[in-house]
Amino acid sequence: MSPADAVDADAHLGELLERARDGDRESLRELVRVLNPVLWRVARGQGLAAEDAADVVQTAWLELLRRLHEIRTPRAITAWLITTTRREAWHRQQRARRDVPDGGAAVETAVDPGPGPGERLIADERDRVLWTHFDRLSERCRDLLRIVAQVERPDYAVIAAAFGLPHGSIGPTRSRCLAKLRAMLLADPVWGAS
Amino acid sequence: MTGDLDDTDRDILARIARDDPPPPDLDERVLFALALADLEAEVARLAAATPALARAGEQAHTVTFDAASRTVMITVVERADNLVRVDGWLAPAAALVVELRLPEPAEPRVVTADDTGRFVFDEVPHGLAQLLIHPPTTGTPKVVTPSLQL
Numbered sequence: 001m002s003p004a005d006a007v008d009a010d011a012h013l014g015e016l017l018e019r020a021r022d023g024d025r026e027s028l029r030e031l032v033r034v035l036n037p038v039l040w041r042v043a044r045g046q047g048l049a050a051e052d053a054a055d056v057v058q059t060a061w062l063e064l065l066r067r068l069h070e071i072r073t074p075r076a077i078t079a080w081l082i083t084t085t086r087r088e089a090w091h092r093q094q095r096a097r098r099d100v101p102d103g104g105a106a107v108e109t110a111v112d113p114g115p116g117p118g119e120r121l122i123a124d125e126r127d128r129v130l131w132t133h134f135d136r137l138s139e140r141c142r143d144l145l146r147i148v149a150q151v152e153r154p155d156y157a158v159i160a161a162a163f164g165l166p167h168g169s170i171g172p173t174r175s176r177c178l179a180k181l182r183a184m185l186l187a188d189p190v191w192g193a194s
Numbered sequence: 195m196t197g198d199l200d201d202t203d204r205d206i207l208a209r210i211a212r213d214d215p216p217p218p219d220l221d222e223r224v225l226f227a228l229a230l231a232d233l234e235a236e237v238a239r240l241a242a243a244t245p246a247l248a249r250a251g252e253q254a255h256t257v258t259f260d261a262a263s264r265t266v267m268i269t270v271v272e273r274a275d276n277l278v279r280v281d282g283w284l285a286p287a288a289a290l291v292v293e294l295r296l297p298e299p300a301e302p303r304v305v306t307a308d309d310t311g312r313f314v315f316d317e318v319p320h321g322l323a324q325l326l327i328h329p330p331t332t333g334t335p336k337v338v339t340p341s342l343q344l
Contacts, residue, residue: 149210
């Protein structure tokens with residue numbers, strides 16, 4: 001993605017935010033649709049159980065609503081939501097740890113129907129091989145690929161804000177990470193055979 | 195960005211995406227919570243969710259929300275007619291007005307807690323809902339919970 005496209009993506013989010021502020025539900029819906037997959041990954045990346053992660057994402061949006069007037073630029077809204085999600089997730093983790101002695105966190109974990117952060121969906125041999133090699137990637141590569149995989153039309157401005165990286169570096173980093181994983185997979189006979 | 199990907203790349207990304215996607219109702223839950231017009235409200239955090247003891251044949255679970263000014267605990271009890279009853283407690287106890295927001299076009303339900311902070315909403319349909327606790331005096335913020343699936 002060129003820097004000009006990144007600026008366009010920022011402008012697009014900015015327009016959505018402006019219209020959402022004016023009460024346009026469709027714009028708000030679009031904003032939520034674009035940003036939620038990234039916020040979800042941020043919350044899950046902090047090790048939260050599925051239900052806690054969903055709640056943290058929601059809390060971040062509610063906080064945004066309260067502070068809408070403080071958000072001046074579209075780039076800020078993304079960074080602001082991501083920072084808030086990360087902070088809320090951290091607080092949630094701290095509280096869970098604090099609650100361990102009285103068994104509260106243990107009960108909470110026990111009733112959580114979602115998969116734990118460390119569990120993977122393995123449907124076939126290729127999935128198994130994929131996750132084996134995926135775990136060999138750097139943490140940045142893993143996080144980045146999980147986000148671009150999740151977002152139907154990745155918004156590099158959003159992803160750049162999530163990683164605190166310049167817009168221009170997301171495309172090349174993504175390509176490098178994907179190429180690395182792809183090379184490992186193509187070299188693995190199990191991936192080729194199944 | 196999909197333009198420079200071949201089938202192998204797309205297969206790899208699709209497999210990654212299938213693992214741990216956001217819950218299908220996440221957008222809906224966020225939008226329902228955001229539909230609330232009150233921007234000054236204090237947001238309560240989900241503190242704990244546990245299964246609760248219930249009468250024979252009833253299923254129930256308890257959810258606790260913490261806000262700076264107040265804690266709200268609710269027990270959601272399944273009724274035989276596919277509706278639910280919501281038993282709630284406010285701490286510190288106060289006879290406050292409690293509102294249960296439901297997706298449009300359903301009207302919000304409004305009850306007043308008793309002196310011990312207890313309140314009940316009965317015959318509530320399954321689906322999204324959000325609690326609002328109205329302040330005892332004007333000038334203090336409302337407390338809102340995130341939206342929850344009853």
